[in-house]
Amino acid sequence: MRLADLSERSGVSTATIKYYLREGLLPPGRRINATTAEYDDGHLRRLRLVRALIQVGRVPVATAREVLAHVDDDSLGRTIRLGAALWALPQDPEPDEGDPAVAGARAEVDRLLGMLGWETARELAPLSPAHRSLVVAVAALRRLDFPWDAELMAPYGQLMHEVARRDLDLMESRASEAEKVESAVAAAVLFQPVLRALHRLAQEEESARRYGIE
């Protein structure tokens, strides 16, 4: 498969594929001679993942590169590979520690982790980007007078735990080690648009039920 074929099969322009190659999101093809390179199904699969991350998951190109570098790092075991890939994902700003909303949010999040029994997450809290993102988001809600406390969040936490179990089950069903980690990354990123859309649809449905359509 040459670059033009890869482009046609994926629906991505050759210019954009070249850009991804430059940026290291896609490994280079096997060089046949000075003007031709050969790509295989692995390249196609990776290209589809890249497009899904960037277009559907809205992951910045630089972040996608980091994440995929971890996915490809054969020197790491699966757990570390997955952890490293997931930790490279978020890029939220540092919370402003002077803000009382942040302090309150942090306390509630810690209480939430205790209620859920997520002891590992609690231990890793100072390091985890996901934990930081949660604090930032809850702080923003509290600033807007949304009284989001641990009790309110606990059911959502339990649901997300259930989702995570399914993610990992799905991951284990994949054949190769690289595919396993790819699958978990895709689940982490692409699940969000689905949930968001379901949430909005549910709001529309419930609003129509309560107040009518007119």
Place this chain on the structure above:
Amino acid sequence: MRLADLSERSGVSTATIKYYLREGLLPPGRRINATTAEYDDGHLRRLRLVRALIQVGRVPVATAREVLAHVDDDSLGRTIRLGAALWALPQDPEPDEGDPAVAGARAEVDRLLGMLGWETARELAPLSPAHRSLVVAVAALRRLDFPWDAELMAPYGQLMHEVARRDLDLMESRASEAEKVESAVAAAVLFQPVLRALHRLAQEEESARRYGIE
């Protein structure tokens, strides 16, 4: 409260506030004379909402303007106002109708709405941006060999319905009509980062439980 005070109390630079005024995200202050304008707590509240939408919710400025214009439109009843505001939110690309993954996704989504009993959502499907977003996201997952069918999505749909009920309860508890709609918009937008962070944390926790930390 003058512009400089508004800036200090909100932590947003005067230059940025001026930008939001220009862009129509923030109503102009009451002009006192040629060089001074007076802002009130309503402006502060709106400014915090704008910042939350843009920074935490990652809503583009142009989209936020549209959404807020609907929120402020007194000529509409609550239902329509809320609906218009929510429908202005997403800006996903049109799905490629030639793609078989899109056709499959559309069929599964329709089946899902039937299973959930969301009849209104089903009727509004051709119009609803949320429905379109869902089709796009599910199609992306299917292209990556994630077998997301209606049975798999149904529990998440039910949960999101529960979340939507809470959103609307919270909305009804607000005092003014504008605050009610603002509250629903904030819930639609700011809930996402919280869920995403909980999802990632749950993945970390479950991964650590299954495979250990190291």
Place this chain on the structure above:
DNA sequence: CCTTCTCGGATACCGGCACTATCCAAACAC
């Protein structure tokens, strides 16, 4: 063999977006 087309890589460029810096004249502060 010679022409013409196509290939892939390197480089420069583009458009959108969220701000930001500068300038200005009016008006307060002392």
Place this chain on the structure above:
DNA sequence: GTGTTTGGATAGTGCCGGTATCCGAGAAGG
């Protein structure tokens, strides 16, 4: 009355995802 501050207008900045152009090396056709 003089220096500082105010808010509005305008132009500019930095980043980011992607695109257009140019190039010399081969492949394709006669």
